[in-house]
Amino acid sequence: MDHISCSQMNLYLNCSLKYKFNYIDKLPKPFKSSGLAFGSSLHAALAWLHENRMRGNDVPVDKLYKIYNADWYAQKLNTEISYKDGENEARLSIMAKELLSLYYVKPQVKPKGAEVAFTIPLVNKETGETLDVPLEGFIDLIENDNTITEFKTSAQKMNGDTVNDHLQLTAYSYAYEVLYNRQPTRLKIVDFVKTKKPKIITLQTEVDKLDYQRFFHLASGIIKGIKSGVFFPKKSFMCKDCEFSEPCKSWKGN
Numbered sequence: 317m318d319h320i321s322c323s324q325m326n327l328y329l330n331c332s333l334k335y336k337f338n339y340i341d342k343l344p345k346p347f348k349s350s351g352l353a354f355g356s357s358l359h360a361a362l363a364w365l366h367e368n369r370m371r372g373n374d375v376p377v378d379k380l381y382k383i384y385n386a387d388w389y390a391q392k393l394n395t396e397i398s399y400k401d402g403e404n405e406a407r408l409s410i411m412a413k414e415l416l417s418l419y420y421v422k423p424q425v426k427p428k429g430a431e432v433a434f435t436i437p438l439v440n441k442e443t444g445e446t447l448d449v450p451l452e453g454f455i456d457l458i459e460n461d462n463t464i465t466e467f468k469t470s471a472q473k474m475n476g477d478t479v480n481d482h483l484q485l486t487a488y489s490y491a492y493e494v495l496y497n498r499q500p501t502r503l504k505i506v507d508f509v510k511t512k513k514p515k516i517i518t519l520q521t522e523v524d525k526l527d528y529q530r531f532f533h534l535a536s537g538i539i540k541g542i543k544s545g546v547f548f549p550k551k552s553f554m555c556k557d558c559e560f561s562e563p564c565k566s567w568k569g570n
């Protein structure tokens with residue numbers, strides 16, 4: 317195990333057997349969920365927009381839609397997209413256009429970094445203990461005023477409780493402190509909500525020393541679980557979109 321990321325941690329917490337199928341057994345995936353593909357394509361368009369704005373380029377909104385479409389095309393090249401009831405490619409494309417248009421006109425501080433990659437040691441700041449597996453990830457957006465932003469796509473708007481216990485924002489805040497030797501000014505989630513009338517909701521949160529402690533112990537426990545081979549199915553709403561439902565059915569505890 318050469319690193320751990322927030323998406324790996326979230327997946328292990330949600331269903332450790334799915335983590336094993338995905339990251340250890342690397343089983344082929346018979347399809348990709350539309351939600352995942354949509355989120356990736358929207359992220360690609362936003363990253364492109366921010367990189368251009370960082371360089372001072374004023375890009376037209378039409379070009380933004382084209383980046384979404386190009387990424388969507390790439391997403392479906394080698395796999396089938398599994399749609400939810402009432403969804404299809406054309407509807408999602410209209411949804412993406414509406415959401416990107418809403419975001420495009422939002423006032424924004426000049427970006428300082430987009431998709432900022434990091435690999436950093438996981439250190440317990442209280443005891444100095446360092447885990448033998450580093451934390452890897454990407455910060456979606458760092459603004460010039462040192463605000464960290466994470467982009468999400470969701471079917472229903474996120475609530476305040478979810479954002480206050482948000483693993484990714486804690487990790488990104490910690491990473492920011494390690495990389496830049498200062499605290500971020502604020503932590504934001506920009507939620508692209510795929511409701512009938514699409515909307516963008518911005519939520520803000522704060523993290524403190526206790527959140528970092530909690531994150532360290534969570535990462536430590538998850539790494540121990542993975543290294544010890546602790547994997548089991550956890551039935552939840554995620555099962556209906558799971559690419560591994562067949563191997564899950566024949567799971568015999570090994």
Ligand code: SF4
Nearest residue numbers: 331549550555558564
């Ligand atoms: S079907 Fe459900 S329980 Fe089985 S691996 Fe997938 S998410 Fe886990």
